[in-house]
Amino acid sequence: DTPDLEGYELDFYSESREQGGGDLFDWTETDQGTYFLTIGDVMGKGLRAKFYAFSFLSYVRGTLHTLLEESHSPAALMGRLNEMLLNDEVLEDTFATFLLLHWDPGAHTVTYANAGHCRPILVTPDGAEVPEHSDLILGLEEDVSFSEVSLDLGPNAALVSYTDGLTEQHTEDGAMLGEDGVRDLVVEAYGTDDPLQALLDGTLARSAADEFEDDLLVVWLQRMVETA
Numbered sequence: 001d002t003p004d005l006e007g008y009e010l011d012f013y014s015e016s017r018e019q020g021g022g023d024l025f026d027w028t029e030t031d032q033g034t035y036f037l038t039i040g041d042v043m044g045k046g047l048r049a050k051f052y053a054f055s056f057l058s059y060v061r062g063t064l065h066t067l068l069e070e071s072h073s074p075a076a077l078m079g080r081l082n083e084m085l086l087n088d089e090v091l092e093d094t095f096a097t098f099l100l101l102h103w104d105p106g107a108h109t110v111t112y113a114n115a116g117h118c119r120p121i122l123v124t125p126d127g128a129e130v131p132e133h134s135d136l137i138l139g140l141e142e143d144v145s146f147s148e149v150s151l152d153l154g155p156n157a158a159l160v161s162y163t164d165g166l167t168e169q170h171t172e173d174g175a176m177l178g179e180d181g182v183r184d185l186v187v188e189a190y191g192t193d194d195p196l197q198a199l200l201d202g203t204l205a206r207s208a209a210d211e212f213e214d215d216l217l218v219v220w221l222q223r224m225v226e227t228a
Contacts, residue, residue, distance in 0.1 A: 003027060003035055011196045012219040015165075018151055022096075023163045023217040024057045028064050030072065033106065035169055036064055039219055040098040041117065051207040056096060068115050074100040074113035078138075078146040079137070085139040095139040106181055108223060109160055113149045120161040122151055123181050123190045128183050155225035158195070160186050165216035170208045176202065196215045 002010040012025055020040030028034050042056055063084060067077055078100050085096070097117035103110050107110030114121070119130050133149045151159065162182065169177045177185075185206075189198035196218060204210065 003029065006037050007224045008105055009224055009226055010071065011218070013196055014202060015216045017213070021214045023165070025217055025219060026057055026061065028061065028068075031070055032072075034072070034102060035106045036074075036077075037070075037101040037161075037219065037221075038064075039101070039117065039161050039163070039217065040096050041215075041217075049110065057087075068107045070135070072102055074102050074111055075146040075148045075150065078113040078115055078127055078135075079144065082144055082146075083142070086142055087219055091140045094185045095137055097137050097164075098212065101159075101161070103221065108120070109150060110153060110221070111149050113146045115146065118162055118167060119179065120159050121186050122157065122159055124154060124157045125185050127208070128187050128190075130183060145164060153221075153223045156184075156223060157221035158190060158220060159222075161219045163215065163217040165212060165214040166218060169203055169213055172208050174208065181206070194224070209219050 002012065005136045014025060016021060016023070023041065024038070024040045026038045029035050034112060038060055040056070050150065063081055064077065067080055071077065077092065078098070081098070096115070098115040099112060099120065101110050101112040114134045116134055119134055122129050122131065131149050131151065135146045136144050166182055167176060167178055171181070171193055185199055185202045188202055189195040192198040199218065199220070
């Protein structure tokens with residue numbers, strides 16, 4: 001279950017190929033009524049990736065619960081997660097792209113740190129934009145500095161996050177959908193009764209295959225404001 005808050009819709013879709021893969025999604029509520037959303041993709045395929053994804057997610061949960069008393073900074077928390085991966089005997093050879101988003105429903109903001117993950121798309125009634133930001137993936141180097149992006153969620157704005165199973169889906173002409181293709185499909189899906197499903201249907205309508213080719217995770221967070 002996702003948080004159920006008046007004025008917001010938070011939906012996600014997850015699909016694993018083979019025996020399950022390395023995509024992960026979780027959320028944690030803070031004592032201030034805000035939320036951390038964690039979205040990631042652990043490197044590897046099949047059962048090995050699934051094992052590391054579950055192990056990594058457990059570490060993320062434990063680290064967040066421990067560190068949230070000290071900081072609500074996604075960049076600071078991302079640095080600690082990177083340190084954890086490099087120093088843990090089980091996970092030291094694990095690499096992961098990762099999005100750590102701090103969502104404040106009261107202030108209508110999202111602040112996030114991005115460790116080499118697909119860049120989220122912000123879509124509003126005026127169109128869509130892709131914030132120009134991504135740092136190094138987790139688990140590669142020590143003493144990496146992570147930065148933050150803060151976004152305002154205006155009336156009916158939506159923030160769409162996803163894994164590379166979406167961008168790497170092949171279209172009918174044999175090319176990958178890519179970030180531009182995902183952005184165009186998000187714009188088409190925005191404003192429909194079920195935008196997440198419309199995004200998935202639109203993707204498959206353009207695809208060479210009739211199903212998704214790889215592990216897939218999509219998270220659609222939207223502020224809902226009725227207009228007169």
